[in-house]
Amino acid sequence: METPKKSTSKNEEFQFVNLDEVTAAQSGVAPKSLSFHEKAWHQLKHNHAAMVSLIFLLFIAVVSVASLFWMPHDPNAQNVSLSNLKPFTNGSYPLGTDGLGRDMLSRLLYGTRISLMIALFATLVDILIGVPYGLVSGWCGDRVDNILQRIIEIVSSIPELVLIMLLLIILKPGMVSIILAIALSSWVLMARLVRASAMQIKSADFVLAAQAMGESPMQIAFRHILPNTMGVIITRTMFTIPAAIFLEALLSFIGIGVKAPNASLGTLLNTGEKGFQFYQYQLWEPVLVLSLMMIAFNLLGDGLRDAFDPNTRGEK
Amino acid sequence: MAEDVLTIKNLSVDFKTLEGTVHAIRNVTLKLHPGEVLALVGESGSGKSVTTKTVMQLLPKNAEVVSGSVEYEGRDLLKLPEKELQKLRGNDLAEIFQDPMTALDPTMRVGKQIMEHLLQHQDINKEDAKKKALAIMEKVGIVNAKERFKNFPYQFSGGMRQRIVIAMALICNPKILIADEPTTALDVTIQSQILKLIKQLKDELGTAVIFITHDLGVVAGVADRVAVMYAGRILEFGSVNDIFYYPQHPYTVGLLKSTPTMEMDGGDLESIPGTPPNLINPPAGDPFAYRNRYALKIDFKKLPPFFKVSDTHYAATWLLDKQAPKVHLTDKLDQRRQHYAKLVEKEAHQDD
Amino acid sequence: MTENLVEVHHLKKYFHQGRPDEVHAIDDVSFNIQRGEVFGLVGESGSGKTTTGRCILNLYQPTSGDIIYDGEDVTKLKEHQKLKEFHQKTSMIFQDPYSSLDPRMSVRDIIAEGLKIHQKTTNREEFDEKVAETMKLVGLTPDLMNRYPYEFSGGQRQRIGIARSLAVEPEFVVADEPLSALDVSIQAQIVQLMEHLKEVRNLTYLFIAHDISMVKYISDRIGVMYHGKLLELGTADEIVNHPLHPYTQSLLSAVPVPDPTYERVRKQFTYDEEPANVPLREVKPGHYVALA
Amino acid sequence: MRKYIIKRLLMMVLTLFIVATLTFFLMKMIPGSPLGNTMKLSKAQQLAVEKQYGLNKPVWQQYLSYMTGVLHGNFGMSYQYNSTTVASLIGHRVGPSILISFQALVLGVIVGILLGCVGALKKGTWADATSSTLAVIGISFPSFILAILLQYYLGFKLGWFPVASWDGFPSTILPTIALSAVPMAQVSRFVRTEMVEVLNSDYILLAKAKGLSVPQVVFHHALKNSIIPALTLIGPLAVTLITGSMVVENIFSVPGIGELFINSVLANDYPVIMGLTMFYCLLLCGILLLTDVVYGLVDPRILSKEKGEH
Amino acid sequence: ACGNNDKNKASGDLNVTLKANPVTLDPAKTIETPSSSMQTQSFEGLLKYDKNNKVVLGEAASQPKVTNDGKTWTFTLKKGLKWSNGDPVTAQDYVASMRHWADPKTKSQAADRVADLENYEQVSKGQAPTSALGVKALGKDKVQFTFSKKLPTVNVRNNFASLKPVNHRVLSKEGSKYGSTSDKAVYNGPYKVVNWTGGSDDNWSYVKNNQYYGKKNVHMNKVNVQVTKDNNTAQNLFKSGKVQETSVTADYVKGNKNNKELHTSLMATQYYLYFNGKNDLTKNENFRQAVNYAFDNNQLAKKVLQDGSVGATGWVPKGDMKNPKNGQDFAEEAGHLQKQNKKKAQDYWKATQKDLGKKNMTLNLLADNTDDQKQVAEYLQSTLQKQFKGLKVEVTTLPHAQHVSRDFAGKFELNLTDWNSDVPDASDFLSLLKTGNKVNFTNNTDQKLDDLLNQANDGTKSASERYKLLQEANKQVHTNADGVPLYTAAQAHLVSKHVTGLNYGPFNTVAQYQYAQWKK
Numbered sequence A: 001m002e003t004p005k006k007s008t009s010k011n012e013e014f015q016f017v018n019l020d021e022v023t024a025a026q027s028g029v030a031p032k033s034l035s036f037h038e039k040a041w042h043q044l045k046h047n048h049a050a051m052v053s054l055i056f057l058l059f060i061a062v063v064s065v066a067s068l069f070w071m072p073h074d075p076n077a078q079n080v081s082l083s084n085l086k087p088f089t090n091g092s093y094p095l096g097t098d099g100l101g102r103d104m105l106s107r108l109l110y111g112t113r114i115s116l117m118i119a120l121f122a123t124l125v126d127i128l129i130g131v132p133y134g135l136v137s138g139w140c141g142d143r144v145d146n147i148l149q150r151i152i153e154i155v156s157s158i159p160e161l162v163l164i165m166l167l168l169i170i171l172k173p174g175m176v177s178i179i180l181a182i183a184l185s186s187w188v189l190m191a192r193l194v195r196a197s198a199m200q201i202k203s204a205d206f207v208l209a210a211q212a213m214g215e216s217p218m219q220i221a222f223r224h225i226l227p228n229t230m231g232v233i234i235t236r237t238m239f240t241i242p243a244a245i246f247l248e249a250l251l252s253f254i255g256i257g258v259k260a261p262n263a264s265l266g267t268l269l270n271t272g273e274k275g276f277q278f279y280q281y282q283l284w285e286p287v288l289v290l291s292l293m294m295i296a297f298n299l300l301g302d303g304l305r306d307a308f309d310p311n312t313r314g315e316k
Numbered sequence B: 001m002a003e004d005v006l007t008i009k010n011l012s013v014d015f016k017t018l019e020g021t022v023h024a025i026r027n028v029t030l031k032l033h034p035g036e037v038l039a040l041v042g043e044s045g046s047g048k049s050v051t052t053k054t055v056m057q058l059l060p061k062n063a064e065v066v067s068g069s070v071e072y073e074g075r076d077l078l079k080l081p082e083k084e085l086q087k088l089r090g091n092d093l094a095e096i097f098q099d100p101m102t103a104l105d106p107t108m109r110v111g112k113q114i115m116e117h118l119l120q121h122q123d124i125n126k127e128d129a130k131k132k133a134l135a136i137m138e139k140v141g142i143v144n145a146k147e148r149f150k151n152f153p154y155q156f157s158g159g160m161r162q163r164i165v166i167a168m169a170l171i172c173n174p175k176i177l178i179a180d181e182p183t184t185a186l187d188v189t190i191q192s193q194i195l196k197l198i199k200q201l202k203d204e205l206g207t208a209v210i211f212i213t214h215d216l217g218v219v220a221g222v223a224d225r226v227a228v229m230y231a232g233r234i235l236e237f238g239s240v241n242d243i244f245y246y247p248q249h250p251y252t253v254g255l256l257k258s259t260p261t262m263e264m265d266g267g268d269l270e271s272i273p274g275t276p277p278n279l280i281n282p283p284a285g286d287p288f289a290y291r292n293r294y295a296l297k298i299d300f301k302k303l304p305p306f307f308k309v310s311d312t313h314y315a316a317t318w319l320l321d322k323q324a325p326k327v328h329l330t331d332k333l334d335q336r337r338q339h340y341a342k343l344v345e346k347e348a349h350q351d352d
Numbered sequence C: 001m002t003e004n005l006v007e008v009h010h011l012k013k014y015f016h017q018g019r020p021d022e023v024h025a026i027d028d029v030s031f032n033i034q035r036g037e038v039f040g041l042v043g044e045s046g047s048g049k050t051t052t053g054r055c056i057l058n059l060y061q062p063t064s065g066d067i068i069y070d071g072e073d074v075t076k077l078k079e080h081q082k083l084k085e086f087h088q089k090t091s092m093i094f095q096d097p098y099s100s101l102d103p104r105m106s107v108r109d110i111i112a113e114g115l116k117i118h119q120k121t122t123n124r125e126e127f128d129e130k131v132a133e134t135m136k137l138v139g140l141t142p143d144l145m146n147r148y149p150y151e152f153s154g155g156q157r158q159r160i161g162i163a164r165s166l167a168v169e170p171e172f173v174v175a176d177e178p179l180s181a182l183d184v185s186i187q188a189q190i191v192q193l194m195e196h197l198k199e200v201r202n203l204t205y206l207f208i209a210h211d212i213s214m215v216k217y218i219s220d221r222i223g224v225m226y227h228g229k230l231l232e233l234g235t236a237d238e239i240v241n242h243p244l245h246p247y248t249q250s251l252l253s254a255v256p257v258p259d260p261t262y263e264r265v266r267k268q269f270t271y272d273e274e275p276a277n278v279p280l281r282e283v284k285p286g287h288y289v290a291l292a
Numbered sequence D: 001m002r003k004y005i006i007k008r009l010l011m012m013v014l015t016l017f018i019v020a021t022l023t024f025f026l027m028k029m030i031p032g033s034p035l036g037n038t039m040k041l042s043k044a045q046q047l048a049v050e051k052q053y054g055l056n057k058p059v060w061q062q063y064l065s066y067m068t069g070v071l072h073g074n075f076g077m078s079y080q081y082n083s084t085t086v087a088s089l090i091g092h093r094v095g096p097s098i099l100i101s102f103q104a105l106v107l108g109v110i111v112g113i114l115l116g117c118v119g120a121l122k123k124g125t126w127a128d129a130t131s132s133t134l135a136v137i138g139i140s141f142p143s144f145i146l147a148i149l150l151q152y153y154l155g156f157k158l159g160w161f162p163v164a165s166w167d168g169f170p171s172t173i174l175p176t177i178a179l180s181a182v183p184m185a186q187v188s189r190f191v192r193t194e195m196v197e198v199l200n201s202d203y204i205l206l207a208k209a210k211g212l213s214v215p216q217v218v219f220h221h222a223l224k225n226s227i228i229p230a231l232t233l234i235g236p237l238a239v240t241l242i243t244g245s246m247v248v249e250n251i252f253s254v255p256g257i258g259e260l261f262i263n264s265v266l267a268n269d270y271p272v273i274m275g276l277t278m279f280y281c282l283l284l285c286g287i288l289l290l291t292d293v294v295y296g297l298v299d300p301r302i303l304s305k306e307k308g309e310h
Numbered sequence E: 001a002c003g004n005n006d007k008n009k010a011s012g013d014l015n016v017t018l019k020a021n022p023v024t025l026d027p028a029k030t031i032e033t034p035s036s037s038m039q040t041q042s043f044e045g046l047l048k049y050d051k052n053n054k055v056v057l058g059e060a061a062s063q064p065k066v067t068n069d070g071k072t073w074t075f076t077l078k079k080g081l082k083w084s085n086g087d088p089v090t091a092q093d094y095v096a097s098m099r100h101w102a103d104p105k106t107k108s109q110a111a112d113r114v115a116d117l118e119n120y121e122q123v124s125k126g127q128a129p130t131s132a133l134g135v136k137a138l139g140k141d142k143v144q145f146t147f148s149k150k151l152p153t154v155n156v157r158n159n160f161a162s163l164k165p166v167n168h169r170v171l172s173k174e175g176s177k178y179g180s181t182s183d184k185a186v187y188n189g190p191y192k193v194v195n196w197t198g199g200s201d202d203n204w205s206y207v208k209n210n211q212y213y214g215k216k217n218v219h220m221n222k223v224n225v226q227v228t229k230d231n232n233t234a235q236n237l238f239k240s241g242k243v244q245e246t247s248v249t250a251d252y253v254k255g256n257k258n259n260k261e262l263h264t265s266l267m268a269t270q271y272y273l274y275f276n277g278k279n280d281l282t283k284n285e286n287f288r289q290a291v292n293y294a295f296d297n298n299q300l301a302k303k304v305l306q307d308g309s310v311g312a313t314g315w316v317p318k319g320d321m322k323n324p325k326n327g328q329d330f331a332e333e334a335g336h337l338q339k340q341n342k343k344k345a346q347d348y349w350k351a352t353q354k355d356l357g358k359k360n361m362t363l364n365l366l367a368d369n370t371d372d373q374k375q376v377a378e379y380l381q382s383t384l385q386k387q388f389k390g391l392k393v394e395v396t397t398l399p400h401a402q403h404v405s406r407d408f409a410g411k412f413e414l415n416l417t418d419w420n421s422d423v424p425d426a427s428d429f430l431s432l433l434k435t436g437n438k439v440n441f442t443n444n445t446d447q448k449l450d451d452l453l454n455q456a457n458d459g460t461k462s463a464s465e466r467y468k469l470l471q472e473a474n475k476q477v478h479t480n481a482d483g484v485p486l487y488t489a490a491q492a493h494l495v496s497k498h499v500t501g502l503n504y505g506p507f508n509t510v511a512q513y514q515y516a517q518w519k520k
C-alpha cells in the first residue's frame, strides 16, 4: 500500500477545501461538443467506400455540368461513313461511334446528364409525394390508412403501359411526359415503405411522449416519425434512381421519352442491346457508366444512412 | 476461502466517441468469491454496466479494453475466442440486463425465448424444455404461466418482462450470475420473491452473483460484500456490515444518507449536491472530491490508494491517511442503526 | 385546498377488446387528486398504474369512465387547440427511459421540444439557456446537450426524461416511476427538486412507483392498486402505519430496509389471493379500503 | 382478425370494380383500332367488322355489356387471337409466368437476405461494400440487358443452360436469375438498413448473452425484426415480376403473360388488356392483403395497434 | 437437350423459329405473317408458289378457263385429292371457304382478298345470303369464280395462290372455333399442323401429310417450330445449332456481311415519306421538291439500314411488276427518278422560305417506333436539318396502331410510312396517291394521275397498253412530288448451310418447308 511521499507539504495537503472555490474549475476542460451535422460528416469521412463514391459522383456531376459548355462532338451530329467505329480506333472518337456515326463519348456525356436530371426529379417526386403520403397513412392509421391504401391499390393496379399509352396521345415526347409518367408511378412503393416504417415507429414511447407534450399529429409526424424513417427513405431512393432511368428507357422505346435524336442512358442502353452481338461496346459503355453510378449511389446511400443514424454513431 | 471464481484485475475500458475518449472504467479490480453475492452500487454512469459487459465480452463496438484481465476458471475471458465465449455465455455466465423493455425480442413469443436458452446449452428435448421453462416462469412469479408462455413481450408490463429476463438468466443454473438492476422495474413483493430466488440459487448451487442495484435496502438484504463505484473507479469495498455500519468514503456515506426509509419524515432526506465528472477528462485526484464536503487539498491532486480498514474492508480516501484530520461522517446513520437494532431486538423477543 | 384537480370516475381500460387476449388493465377505478398534492400510486407491477396515468393524460382512450381535469372531461377533448392547452398544463415522465427518447434527437432538442410547442420562448439562446438550466436541475452537466440518448446510461436517460417534462412548467405531472433507474443520491436530488417545484409552482403530481419508502416520503396520499383495481386509498401516514388491506400489508412488509442486520430478520407476509370484488369504503375519514 | 380479412376482401371487390372501370375508359381514350388490317380493308369492310364486335356502339354501352359479361364470368374474346377466350388465353400463359416469378422471388429473397446480413454484420468494412456492390450490380442495368448477357455468356458461349426453350427446370434457370436481380437488390438493401438498427438493440445483446452463435442471433432474432420493410416490397415485387417479366420472357421464349400484355396494349386488344388488368389487380390486392396479415405475424405489435391505443 | 454439339446437324427433323405467335389456322381470319406461315405449310389452293416463288398449278388440274370479259374463272380440281382426315377435297370446299370469308359473321379482316367477287358488297353487309357470292361448284371437281369487274390476270393468279379451301364438313362442325387449334382443322397441304393449342402456344410441329398428293416431293418428315420473339435469342439458337432457319433483323445483317448462311431478299414493301396536303409548309410545292432532292437513298439503304434494303429509284419498287412484252422490270425501265441533288434542293428551300416569308420553320416527322424506323427517322431528320438552314425537324415515334390512327386522322406533317403489296402490279403502289384512296394520307388531288390510273384499270386495256399507262402515271407521281420514295425493304433469314430449297419471294415472304432438303 502506498503512502504519500512529499512529507514537507503533508500537512497543508491534508486540509479541507472550501468546495465553492473549486466547483468553478470543476472537471477541468469541458470537452468540445459537435453538432449533429459535424458528427454525421465525421462519420461519413471515415467510410472509405462512401467517400470514394462521393468523389466519383461529384466527378460525374462536374463532368455533366461541364458538358453543357463543351463536348468533343455534337452528340447528334451524324457521320454515316464513320458508323460503328470501335473504341480507341479513331483518335477523334475515343469511345467509338454508333450506327449513325455519332460520337459515343459525347452521347454518353449528354445521356448521363439527362438521366441524372430524370433521377433527380424522380427522387423529388418520391420525397414530395411518396413520403408524405406514406407518413399520413401510417401515422393516422385506421380509416385514413384504409382509404389511402385502397387508393394505392387502385393506382398501382392500373397498368403502367395503359397510362403510358395515354400519355403518348396527350403529350409530346420530352421532359414533360417523362416527368408525368414518373409522377404517376414512382412514388407508390416509397409510400408503402414509409407507411410500414411509420406504423412500427408509432408504437415507441417517444411518440406517446410527444403527444403528452401536446404536439399536434403533424408535428409528431415530421419531427419524430419522419427522421426515424430516414433509413428506409434513403434506401428506397437508391432504387428510385435506376427505376426512373429505366422507365425513361421504356418511354423512349415507346416514343415519349427524350426527343429524338437526343440521348439518355436509357436510349443508349436500348440501342446498345439491339446490336449487342456485334458492337458490344455500344452496350457496355452505357452499362458501365450506369453501373458505376448506381454502385456509387448505393455505397454513398449506405454511408449516409449510417452517418445519420445516431444509434450507431461513434462506432468505428 | 476457496479460490475466487472471477477475478477482475486492473480493468480499464475506454469508449471512442467523436468528442473524445470516454474513460468509462479505470483500474477496476474486483474479486468474486464462490457462492457470494457481491453488490455493485454507485452513481449512475459510474461504469457498473460497463464492468459487467466487459466480463460478458458484450461491449459495443466502440469500446476498447485498455488494460486488465478477467479471469474465470484460470482463463482470461478477454483473450478467449468467440466460440469458447459462446459456450460460456448463458451457461456458466449469465446476465440479467438492465432494461427489461428492450431486452426481449419483440417478435418472438416469450416462452420460445426462454426455451431457446435451454436448447442452446442443454441436451434436452422440446417437451422437457417447455416444462422447465414453464416451471421457471412460475418460479419468478408469473401467474398463468401456461397462457403467458405464448404471449409476445409487448403484452407484458415492465415488471413481467423483467421477470422473463430473470427467468432466462436463471434457467441454466449459471456459475456466475450478473444481475444488472434486476429488480428496478419490479414492485417490492415481486422483488422480494426474486431476491429469494437468487439467494436460493446461491445457496443450493453455489452460484456467485454480481448484483447491481441502486436500492441499498436490497443490498442490505441480499449482499455478502459490497463494492462502491464512482466515475469509473471503485471507491470502497467490504462486507455488507462494513459498508453499512462503518462506511469510510464520504461518497458511501452520502449514498447511505440519501436512502429514504419508511420511518423518515419529510425534510430528512439528504442528497449529494453537484454532478459527477465528465469521463472524457476525468479529474486526476479523487473523482468525488468536487462534491465532497470533506475534500482535502490532496484529493484534487492525487488519487488516494486503498487504505485497509479491516481484513475485508478497504476504502480509497485520503481521510484514512494518518495525517488527515479526523472527521465523523455518520451521525445520522448511527441513529438509524440504533433504531433498527431496537427493531431487531423486538423481532427477537417476538420469536421467543 | 381541497379543490379537486383530477377526478377519475369508474375508469376502465381494456386492451384488445373483444379478442381472446383481452386484458382488463384497469377495472373500475375511481379517485381524486387535489390541487397541490402528491398522489402516490403503488402496486404490483402490471396492476395498471401506467395505464391509469396515461388515461388521465388522454394518451389512451379509456374503455369507459370519465376523467375530469380542472372541471373538464378529458376524454371528450377533441379539438386540437383544447388538447394543446390541456397538454400544456400537464406532462408526463415516462417509465421507460429507453424508448421514450427519440433516438434521433439530441438532448437539447428533446428538452427544448416542449418549449417550442408551447412557444415559451422563440430565440435560440434563450432556449439553450433554459435547457441548460433544466439539465442542471436534474443533475446533468449542460455540456452533454449535444449528445444523443444512446450515449447515456439508464439513469442519465431518465433524468433527461424528467428534464423534458419539467421544462414546460406544467401544473400537473404524471411521474411514472421516475426514480427507478436512478441511484439513491440522485433520487434524493430529484425528489427534492420535485418537492421544491411543488412548493414554488404549486405543482400537482401523480407519483407512480413501487418503492414505497420513497412514495411515502413524497406523497400526501397513496393509492394501492392490484390487478387493475384500487384496493386502498388514504393519507401516506395512514397507509404506511395502519394498512388495512392484506395486500397493502404484504406490500409494506416487503419493503427492504437499508440495514443488513434487520434485513435478515425482517418478516414478510405474502398475499396471493384474488381480492374480493367490492367497492372502496371509507373506514376512517379519508381512508378507504376495498374489503368486504 | 377474420372480420378484418372479410372487410378487406369486400374492399377488394370494390377496388377491382373501380380499376376495371377506370381502365376500360382509359383504354377507350387511346386512339387506334383494335383491328389489325385497317390499311388494307375498305371503309365498309372495316365498319362491318367493327359492328360485328360491337365497337360501333357508344362507349358506355360497350362498358355495360362488358361488365355484365364479367359478372357472369365471361371476359370476352380476344381481338387479336379471335375465337380464343380471354380466360383461356390467360389461363394458358399464367403458369410459366408464375413459376419463374416465384422462383426468382425465392432466389432473390434468399440471396438478398444473405447479402443484407453480411452488409449489416460487417458494416462499414469492405465486405459490406462488396455485398452492396454485388446487390447493386443486379439493378444497375435493366433486366433485359442482364437477360441477354446471361443468355449470351452462360447459355450460348458456355452452353451451361439452354439458350431459350421451355421444357423442364433447366430452361427456367436463366430467366429466374435474370428476374431475381431486382428482388435480390431491393431485399438486400432493406434488410441491411433495418438490421443495422436491430443489431444495436438490447435483445440482440441478450441473445448473445444467452450464448447463441452469430448465425443463430441473426436468423432467430435479428432477421425477423429487420424484415418488415422488405416484406412491404415483396408483395408488389411479386406482382410486377409476374406481369412485368415481359422482356425476359421474350428473350428466353417463356410462354408467359408479360409478353401477351404488351402485345395486347400495342394492338388495342381491349378484352385481353381488361382481363389481364383485373387479374393483376386481384393478384396485387391479394398479395397486399397477405403482406398485411404477415406483418401481423412477423411483428405482433402492428396488429395490436389497430384500435384503442390511439 | 443441352449443349451445342449438334451444330452440324444434317438430318432428322428440321427446327425453325417464328417471330410471333400465330393466331389462327382459318385463312379467312388471317392477317399476319405467323398465321400465314403456318397455313402455307398446311393448306394448298388452286394455284401455289413453286420453289422459286413462281405461281404454278396447285390443286387445279389445269390452267383455269377465263371468259372473254375476264370476269369468270373456272378451275378443275386434280383427281383424288384428300384432306388429312381422308375426306375428298371437292369444289364445295372452295365454295364454302369463299362464303365463310365473305360472311360478316366471320368478322374477317382479310376480306379484301375476296372483295372482288360478285355480290361481295351485299353479302358482307348481310343484305344478301352468302350463296349470292360469285363462286359456284360445278359438280364435284369444278369451281367457278365470278368477279365484279375485269382484273389484271397477274393479280388474280397471285390472289388464287393465297386463297385456301376449307373442309366444309369440319367448318360447319366447328363453326367459329374452326382453326383455333390444330385439332379444329384438317389439312390439304404438304404438312399437318400438330400440337398447336392456339394463340398462346409457343411450340408445335408440322408433320408430313400422307394424304397430300405430292407427298413424294416433300423431304422433311417433320418440322418443329419454336416461337422466338427476341432477335438475339434467335441468333443464339441458330448459332448453337438448335434451329436451322430463323429470321433476323438489320443488326445481324450489318454484323454478318460475309456470312454464307445469311439470305436477304427484297419484299414488295416500299417506304415513303408523305407530305400532308393540309399543312402550310408541306403543301408548298417548293418545299416538297426541296425534300425530294435532299436524300441520298442509296446512302440510307447501304450505310444506315445496311440490312439488304435497296434505295428507291422511283415510286414503284424494284421486282414488283414486269413489262408484259419483254419481262423487263418496271422500276428499271422507269429509270432513276428519285435522285439526290443538293443544289436543287437548296434552291427549292430558298424558294420555300420566300414563299412563306419565314426563315425558320419547324416540321414534325411521324414514324413507327421500331428500331429501324427510329434510326431512319433520325437520319432523315439530321439530313434535312443539315441541308436546310432554318429548318428544325422534330421526330415523333409511335407504336404502329397509333401511328396508323394518326395517318387516318391526318395528324402529321411529314409521315414515314410503308406500303406492302400483295400483287405484282405497279398500280397498287401508284394508287396510293389516287384521290379518294383511303390510304392517300396526303389528301392531295392530282387529276392527271387519277385519269391515268382510271384508264389503266378500266378493264378494257390490254396488258401492254396498261403497262404504258402505268409508266406514265409513275412519271406523273414524280413531277408532283407528293411523297418521297425512300427504300425497298428487305428481309433476312439465316438458313443452315445443310439445308437447301428455302427461298423467299417478294409476295411470299415465308419459307415453304415442303421444298426444304438436307444437303447431301
Ligand SMILES: Nc1ncnc2c1ncn2[C@@H]1O[C@H](COP(=O)(O)OP(=O)(O)OP(=O)(O)O)[C@@H](O)[C@H]1O
Pocket (backbone or CB within 6 Å): A314, B015, B016, B017, B022, B024, B043, B044, B045, B046, B047, B048, B049, B050, B051, B060, B062, B098, B279, C150, C151, C152, C153, C154, C155, C156, C181, C183
Ligand atoms: N456506447 C457508449 N459510448 C460512449 N459512452 C458510453 C457508452 N456506453 C456507456 N458509456 C458511458 O460509460 C459510462 C458508464 O456507463 P454504465 O452504463 O456502465 O453506467 P452504470 O453505472 O451502469 O449507470 P446506470 O446505473 O445508470 O445504469 C457512462 O458515463 C456512459 O455515458
Ligand SMILES: Nc1ncnc2c1ncn2[C@@H]1O[C@H](COP(=O)(O)OP(=O)(O)OP(=O)(O)O)[C@@H](O)[C@H]1O
Pocket (backbone or CB within 6 Å): B154, B155, B156, B157, B158, B159, B160, B185, B187, C015, C016, C023, C024, C025, C044, C045, C046, C047, C048, C049, C050, C051, C052, C095, D304, D309
Ligand atoms: N399496449 C398494451 N397492449 C396490451 N396489453 C397491455 C398494453 N399495455 C399494458 N397492457 C397490459 O395492461 C396491464 C397493466 O399494465 P401497466 O403497464 O399499466 O402496468 P403497471 O402497473 O404500470 O406495471 P409496471 O409497474 O410493471 O410498470 C398489464 O397486464 C399489461 O400486460
Ligand SMILES: [Mg+2]
Pocket (backbone or CB within 6 Å): B048, B049, B050, B098, B180, C153, C154
Ligand atoms: Mg447500468
Ligand SMILES: [Mg+2]
Pocket (backbone or CB within 6 Å): B157, B158, C049, C050, C051, C095, C176
Ligand atoms: Mg408501469
